[in-house]
Amino acid sequence: MRSVLKKRSAMHLKVSAGLVGISLALVGCGAGGAARANDGSDYPKKPVRFLVPFAAGGPSSMTALAYASCLERSLGKPVVVENKPGGSGGIAMQELAGAKPDGHTLGLGTNGPLVMNPIVNKLGYSLADFTSVGVMAEMPTVLVVGADSPFADAKEFFAAAKASPGKLSVAVPGATTSAAIELTRLKSDYGIEVTAVPTAGNAEMTTNLLGGHVDALFITDHSDVAARIADGSFKPLAISSPERAAWYSEVPTLAEVGFKDLVNAVSVFGVVGPKGMPENVVSKLEGELKTCAADPGVAEQVGERFVPDEFAGSKELHTAFTAMQDLYQPLLGK
Structure with a gap:
């Protein structure tokens, strides 16, 4: 599928910069060893939880399962999908935002739970509380x-x-x-x-x-x-x-039938984690996600038409979600 992410960025939306890097100050041999122990170089150390903010059986769950199976093979540790519906996706996102940012708790981030829900409702999280990793599918x-x-x-x-x-x-x-x-x-x-x-x-x-x-x-x-x-x-x-x-091909777009601005109901399914994940953990996950996106088995399970032709990584996903926030904040903000 031709990605809509670049189209969104061309809609004159104010887009913020990408992820904020994490720098580690290393002082002395002992401190260097401790820092390396905490910088994610040995990631993953244990099974990875993958939270999905919707019930099992739908497009989001099927996408998560396809990528989790691929990531499990490449990372060498189980990647366990957990469906946590409720609160318009807020229950799963709240848990993810509060998880330890070591890459062992990840989740499926998408438009509603991640961007719009915290704009409309008073919740304990916002888009700023997450780290973007990369795009799995666009529907x-x-x-x-x-x-x-x-x-x-x-x-x-x-x-x-x-x-x-x-x-x-x-x-x-x-x-x-x-x-x-x-x-x-x-x-x-x-x-x-x-x-x-x-x-x-x-x-x-x-x-x-x-x-x-x-x-x-x-x-x-x-x-x-x-x-x-x-x-x-x-x-x-x-x-x-x-x-x-x-x-x-015979089905018109909403823009074609007279609603030129109603082109944003495209669900972006991305991998996200808590704010503050180590850069090398994000980089490793991003690389493995890119490999999985090119895997024919993953494309078959998700639907080849829904996997973007060009992989969109951490910065692109962050930009896309920020653009959505900038678009909907004036419309939905209280």
Whole structure:
């Protein structure tokens, strides 16, 4: 997949510099030995925990499992994925922020839990409390309806939404996800109101649509979504990426149907750790992550279309999350 990270940086967003380096003062032979013992040169010393802020079975969990398996082989220690849903991802992120910054506790960082949740809610962490390592996957969000929906295309859907504000319901994967926020911007910037229905993820969203409980989904694209589109149970109306997706070539972008600024509901799944990780631990993880991103087995499990063609490392991931924060802070900050 062609990465959207560079596109975001071209949107005239104010982007901060990358990670802050950590310098170690070494005084004398004894101090040098102690410093080397703590600088991560022998990392990892024990199993690595990998926290995922969503329930098992969804795109984030499947991505984490694919990369964890690869990292486990390259690092020589178990990498154990732990799903910790709740609090719009805040439970996992809070635990990660408070973990020892030695690289033995990592997590999946993405738009909602890492960036938007602490802007919207009073939490014990912010983006500044994390170290970025690198990108695992990027997944656009797709607006879909059921096979029996009366809406043939996006224009019909949005015309109906404009005619009856709040009547149409759209399930989203969480209250502070980029999908949910973009629907808020649909109202504030374009005067079209739909009712967002927060869920725990793709599985619950699918059940809601097939059961007739919502009119549409604004759902993170993944293999499960592609399968539903292929079998006809989902009908795609629009996609959130800046450009059309090659695998849905007939599906217009939201920008094409009149919403030129609604191009930010693309989930970036990155590896993050607590603030203050040693530079050489970050560098080692970044290198191993890059190798895993090029592994055909990982690409097959995650979905080749979702793994960026060009690997984005620590600085690029940090820049992307900072750009998101700069974009949404004025919109969501209280």
